[in-house]
Amino acid sequence: MGRVYRADLHIHTCLSPCGSLDMSPRAIVREAKKKGIEIIAICDHNSAENVLPAQKIGEVEGVTVLAGMEVASQEEVHILTLFDTAEGVNRLQEIVYEHLLPGENDEDTFGPQVVVNEEDEVVGMNTRLLIGATELSINTLVDTALKLGSVVIASHVDRESFSLLGHLGFIPDDVRLHALEISPHTTREQAKATFPQISGYPLVTFSDAHSLEDIGKTSTCFFLEEPTLREIAMALRGEKGRGIVY
Numbered sequence: 001m002g003r004v005y006r007a008d009l010h011i012h013t014c015l016s017p018c019g020s021l022d023m024s025p026r027a028i029v030r031e032a033k034k035k036g037i038e039i040i041a042i043c044d045h046n047s048a049e050n051v052l053p054a055q056k057i058g059e060v061e062g063v064t065v066l067a068g069m070e071v072a073s074q075e076e077v078h079i080l081t082l083f084d085t086a087e088g089v090n091r092l093q094e095i096v097y098e099h100l101l102p103g104e105n106d107e108d109t110f111g112p113q114v115v116v117n118e119e120d121e122v123v124g125m126n127t128r129l130l131i132g133a134t135e136l137s138i139n140t141l142v143d144t145a146l147k148l149g150s151v152v153i154a155s156h157v158d159r160e161s162f163s164l165l166g167h168l169g170f171i172p173d174d175v176r177l178h179a180l181e182i183s184p185h186t187t188r189e190q191a192k193a194t195f196p197q198i199s200g201y202p203l204v205t206f207s208d209a210h211s212l213e214d215i216g217k218t219s220t221c222f223f224l225e226e227p228t229l230r231e232i233a234m235a236l237r238g239e240k241g242r243g244i245v246y
């Protein structure tokens with residue numbers, strides 16, 4: 001009894017220094033709902049402190065909110081890690097925090113890192129240096145996330161900066177990725193023509209929204225029994241009738 005669900009699984013909040021200040025969890029969930037996106041994931045840079053409020057609002061609004069984080073590896077490659085629960089992503093966050101580069105965020109240079117609650121009230125500023133790389137290699141990061149139960153997707157592989165292909169020029173065989181994300185700047189077809197090495201992987205496309213108007217600009221449709229991470233993992237593997245709908 002499955003059906004098609006539209007998903008945008010790469011959305012930044014006001015916790016990301018580069019995220020617009022109006023990207024509060026409440027505003028994001030409502031914008032997604034307005035645009036008919038039923039599954040979203042909050043994926044801030046190297047932190048997941050705005051995930052829980054977004055999930056609470058999602059429950060009220062009827063939007064599934066996955067608990068994500070976009071972690072920057074030592075090689076400055078961005079990796080999307082997706083969990084069902086805030087507890088799951090918080091376990092990875094602990095490890096990421098232990099491996100952040102030293103120093104504090106410079107708000108004037110990078111922007112503020114605002115932590116909010118489900119009422120959209122500011123509860124604090126994250127002062128860690130979230131914008132930079134971590135000291136986790138791609139392999140360590142992916143293996144650690146997988147062990148914690150994450151779905152792992154390499155971000156915007158077609159981009160020159162902060163991507164697997166941009167930094168390494170290839171997709172390492174020993175990095176166990178569920179899928180590759182194509183940025184909104186190109187299409188899956190164009191990306192496959194430019195980078196033939198990505199053809200063997202499931203390809204997804206999400207908005208990487210840093211502002212409200214960008215939410216859902218690009219999205220991926222999945223055929224699922226229910227809107228859960230487990231089902232999405234099955235869809236990425238093409239199991240039991242689940243799949244990506246192109």
Ligand SMILES: [Zn+2]
Nearest residue numbers: 070078155162
């Ligand atoms: Zn990124």
Ligand SMILES: [Zn+2]
Nearest residue numbers: 010012070208
């Ligand atoms: Zn991003």
